[in-house]
Amino acid sequence: MDLEKIEFLPDDFEFVGDKQDITKDVVAPSLPAWKDSLNRFKKNKGAVIGLICILVIAVFAIFAPMLSSYEFDAINTKIASISPCAEHFFGTDTYGRDLFVRVWTGTRYSLFIAVVAIFIDVIVGMTYGLISGYFGGKVDSVMQRIQEIINSIPTLVILTLLLMVMKASLFTIIMALSFTEWIGMSRITRAQVLRVKEEEFVLASRTLGASNMFIIFKEILPNIYSQMIIMIMMSIPNAIFYEAYLSFVGLGLPIPMASLGTLINDGFNSITIYPYMMVIPVIIFSILMLSFNLFGDGLRDALDPTMKEM
Amino acid sequence: MSNSTLKYIGKRLVISLITLFVILMVLFLMVKFLPGSPINNEKLSASARAAIEAQYGLDKPIPVQFVRYIQNMLTGDFGVSFNLYKDMQVSSLVGSAAKLSMIYGLCAVIIGTVIGMFLGVFAALHKNTIWDTIATVISVIGVSIPSFVFAMLILLLFASKLRLLPTSYSSSNAIKSSIMPILALSVGVIANVARFTRTEMVSVLTSEYMTLAKAKGLDRKTLIFKHALRNALIPVITILGPILVNLMTGTMVVEKICSVPGLGKLLINSILSNDYNIILACSFLYAAMYIFMMLIIDISYGIIDPRIRLGKDD
Numbered sequence: 001m002d003l004e005k006i007e008f009l010p011d012d013f014e015f016v017g018d019k020q021d022i023t024k025d026v027v028a029p030s031l032p033a034w035k036d037s038l039n040r041f042k043k044n045k046g047a048v049i050g051l052i053c054i055l056v057i058a059v060f061a062i063f064a065p066m067l068s069s070y071e072f073d074a075i076n077t078k079i080a081s082i083s084p085c086a087e088h089f090f091g092t093d094t095y096g097r098d099l100f101v102r103v104w105t106g107t108r109y110s111l112f113i114a115v116v117a118i119f120i121d122v123i124v125g126m127t128y129g130l131i132s133g134y135f136g137g138k139v140d141s142v143m144q145r146i147q148e149i150i151n152s153i154p155t156l157v158i159l160t161l162l163l164m165v166m167k168a169s170l171f172t173i174i175m176a177l178s179f180t181e182w183i184g185m186s187r188i189t190r191a192q193v194l195r196v197k198e199e200e201f202v203l204a205s206r207t208l209g210a211s212n213m214f215i216i217f218k219e220i221l222p223n224i225y226s227q228m229i230i231m232i233m234m235s236i237p238n239a240i241f242y243e244a245y246l247s248f249v250g251l252g253l254p255i256p257m258a259s260l261g262t263l264i265n266d267g268f269n270s271i272t273i274y275p276y277m278m279v280i281p282v283i284i285f286s287i288l289m290l291s292f293n294l295f296g297d298g299l300r301d302a303l304d305p306t307m308k309e310m
Numbered sequence: 311m312s313n314s315t316l317k318y319i320g321k322r323l324v325i326s327l328i329t330l331f332v333i334l335m336v337l338f339l340m341v342k343f344l345p346g347s348p349i350n351n352e353k354l355s356a357s358a359r360a361a362i363e364a365q366y367g368l369d370k371p372i373p374v375q376f377v378r379y380i381q382n383m384l385t386g387d388f389g390v391s392f393n394l395y396k397d398m399q400v401s402s403l404v405g406s407a408a409k410l411s412m413i414y415g416l417c418a419v420i421i422g423t424v425i426g427m428f429l430g431v432f433a434a435l436h437k438n439t440i441w442d443t444i445a446t447v448i449s450v451i452g453v454s455i456p457s458f459v460f461a462m463l464i465l466l467l468f469a470s471k472l473r474l475l476p477t478s479y480s481s482s483n484a485i486k487s488s489i490m491p492i493l494a495l496s497v498g499v500i501a502n503v504a505r506f507t508r509t510e511m512v513s514v515l516t517s518e519y520m521t522l523a524k525a526k527g528l529d530r531k532t533l534i535f536k537h538a539l540r541n542a543l544i545p546v547i548t549i550l551g552p553i554l555v556n557l558m559t560g561t562m563v564v565e566k567i568c569s570v571p572g573l574g575k576l577l578i579n580s581i582l583s584n585d586y587n588i589i590l591a592c593s594f595l596y597a598a599m600y601i602f603m604m605l606i607i608d609i610s611y612g613i614i615d616p617r618i619r620l621g622k623d624d
Contacts, residue, residue, distance in 0.1 A: 046450070145325075152329045154600040156559050157593045160581060161340055164589070241456050248458070248563045250582050268462065268567065272470050272477075282462060286455045293454035 040302040047298020053291035057284065061107040070098035073256035083276060090280045094270060099263075103281050106258035107288070113170070113259065114239035117177035118232055124178065125185025126228065132186070133193030134216060147183060155180045159242060163251040170253060173246060177239050188231050192224035199223075226303040233296035237289045244285065260285045319609055326601050333597045334383075338376055341586040388591040391580075403576065404591045411565070411572035415557050417492045422499025422553075427546075429500065430507025431539060437512060445504060452501020457560035461494035461567045478569035491561075491568040498556055506549050510542040551607045558596065 031039070041047055070088075080096040082088055090099035132143040158180050166172040196202065197220060205219050240260070246252050247261030255262075260281050267278025370378070382389070388400035395403060426449075433445035469477040469490065479487045514520065515538055523537045562574030569575070573592055580588035 148325060149329045149332060152326070152597075152601050152604060153333055154555065154558060154596055156562060157333075157596050157600075160577070160589075161337070161593065164581065165340060237454065244456070244458075245559065245563060248566060249578050264462075271462070271466060275466055275470070278462065279466070282459055286459055289456070290451065290454040294450065297450075 037302040041298055044298040044301060046294040047302070050291035050294030050298065053287055054295060057107060057288055057291070058111065061104050061111060064104035065101050065108065068098065068101045070101045073097065083274075084280075091274075091276050093266065093277055094274075099277065099280065102258050103260075103263060103284060106260050106263045106281065107284060109170070109253065109257060109259040110240055110243055110261065110285075110288075113174055113177065113243050114236050117174045117181065117239045118235050120174070120178035121182040121185050121235065122228065122232060125182035126189045128182065129186035129189025130193055130216060130220075133190035134197060134212070134220070147186065151183050155242065156245070159246060160249060160251065163246060168246070168251045168254060170257070173243060173253065176246075177242055180242070181235055181239060184235065185228075185231055188227055189224065192227050193220055196220050196223045230296065230300045230303060233292065233299050237292040237296075240285070240288060240292070260288075322605055322608055326605050329601060330598060334380070334594055335376070337590050337593055338379060339372075341590050342372060342375075389587040391585055391588055400587045400591045403588065404573070404595060407571060407573045407576040407592075408595060410570065411561055411574065414488065414492055414495060414570070414572065415554075415561060417488075418495035418499055418557060419553070421492065422496035423503050423546075425496070426500040426503025427507050427539075427543070429504035431511055431534070431542075433504065433508045434511035434515060435534070442508075445508070449501040449505040449508075452497045453505060456563075457494050457498050457556075458563040458567055460497045461491065461564045464490050464494055465567060479571060487568075487570075491564050491570050494564050494568070495557060495560055498560060499553055502549055502553050502556075503546065506546055507542060510545050511538060514538045514542045547607070547610060551604060554603050555600065558600065 076096040078096060079088075079092050080094055082092045084091040088098050088100060090103055092098055093102065128143065128147075132140045132147075159176050162176040162179060163172060166175070197215075202215060202219050205215055210219070243252070243259055244261030244264060247259060247265045252262045252265065253259050263281040264278055264285060267274075267276075267281060271278050379389070386401050388404065391398045391400055391403060429445050429448070433442045436442050464475075465477060469475045475490050476483060476487045479491075520533070520538060523533055528537070561572060562577065564570075565572040565574040566578055573595065576588060577592040577596075579585075580592065
């Protein structure tokens with residue numbers, strides 16, 4: 001196109017005028033960190049659905065066994081193997097135990113085991129990681145070698161052996177799960193401590209004469225808590241899975257107690273005749289696993305946007 | 311390979327060997343002190359017990375037994391089965407079981423990686439469309455839900471209801487009865503690989519060298535396969551570790567569900583019947599495979615990306 005021939009007419013232009021006030025800067029309102037995270041979390045549909053599912057399942061697990069007229073371990077062979085109906089929402093098992101109560105009691109045990117095991121992990125793992133990372137040097141290298149050796153034994157071997165020595169019960173399963181999960185926790189803690197302890201505010205605090213305890217609890221811990229929460233949320237489905245795995249290996253909760261794992265295992269024995277006995281606990285188990293994963297992912301993205309995706 | 315790489319590999323090898331030794335020792339001691347072994351049977355008279363102990367060499371002090379066990383182990387002799395398969399050689403039992411498990415694991419990894427890569431690339435190329443969402447949902451489900459659930463569903467649907475597949479393993483129909491466990495095992499691999507490939511692919515596609523390649527006028531096929539995919543695939547090695555560990559745990563339960571006579575089923579059965587020699591051999595084999603895999607993966611990281619090795623040396 002020939003540039004010479006372009007002509008500008010008056011109505012090619014529009015007067016912007018003072019619609020824009022350039023003397024004022026438009027800045028997003030400043031939000032506290034938790035509110036910022038909450039907003040990010042709310043935008044993640046999967047995570048919100050996950051959270052809702054977890055809450056609904058937890059409410060059922062807590063209240064359904066209380067409100068039902070059946071006991072989870074009451075055997076009544078007259079009503080054995082009834083398919084799901086209005087009286088027994090999830091049917092009954094081969095011993096005539098109401099599966100609605102049993103499944104929710106099982107969910108309660110599974111969640112309880114997972115939460116307690118992770119709680120112990122956090123305390124043990126965090127202490128180990130903090131000491132190892134904060135003090136460094138000889139302490140660190142010895143602690144790391146020990147950890148390396150424990151870490152290179154596969155979880156399933158540790159779990160199997162531990163539970164063969166200590167006969168399976170609620171307590172021993174929790175102990176066994178804590179024994180295998182704390183390593184991940186301590187690794188994350190150590191990595192975070194190594195990162196944070198070089199920061200200048202720690203140096204400043206030390207210059208002002210702060211003690212090691214003060215630096216650990218007041219300077220380092222508040223800066224790594226979000227990583228800890230993410231790790232906890234990622235560990236819970238792991239613990240639920242390993243509990244189910246143990247039930248399959250025959251090292252699960254002793255009868256008449258029930259967990260999702262033992263229920264799935266029991267249901268599996270009559271899979272061809274009464275599929276509902278297995279399918280219902282499997283569905284709840286799967287929803288729980290999926291929800292915790294979605295929730296954990298959402299939480300990670302919300303608390304630490306820099307860590308997005310792996 | 312530089313000097314420091316060799317040093318690193320050597321160090322890792324030594325740690326692995328020490329770990330294996332510690333594991334073997336712990337396993338051995340546990341088995342010695344566990345209650346309910348066939349030798350501890352109370353119905354046996356003292357002389358009968360002494361005879362059995364002499365037969366299995368259990369009358370010697372424990373350190374001697376341990377040294378003897380290691381010597382035998384190095385020649386491939388893991389002792390004999392006590393309960394499960396009376397007096398059969400553990401090494402042959404474990405060997406045939408491990409072979410089957412490894413074949414299944416390998417098939418699952420290969421099938422899973424190929425399909426997963428395809429799914430991941432597909433999702434990345436159709437980013438933010440309905441296809442991407444579908445692929446993401448599939449991979450989230452596959453990552454979250456353990457393989458035994460899939461095994462159960464396949465069993466219920468295709469074997470029990472539709473009767474397309476056999477419900478349990480039979481050596482006469484090996485291929486057809488392998489479909490179910492391999493399928494169930496590969497779901498997790500597919501999901502993990504797809505998720506990771508998508509992330510890598512998206513970041514590669516937006517990189518500057520891709521813009522340059524596009525600006526040079528390369529066609530789409532060369533662009534995707536030669537420039538993007540190759541660079542996106544290198545980091546996939548980093549998730550092979552977790553995938554293989556998942557598979558090992560997965561096979562144990564999946565083998566039980568599909569009644570495949572693999573290593574997992576052997577271990578479960580030996581636990582249920584307190585057959586300690588088999589438990590020891592299976593656990594040791596699991597630990598050894600795990601450590602070997604970790605070693606290979608760690609070394610391959612070190613060679614691909616020397617920064618990882620330096621970072622770990624702290």
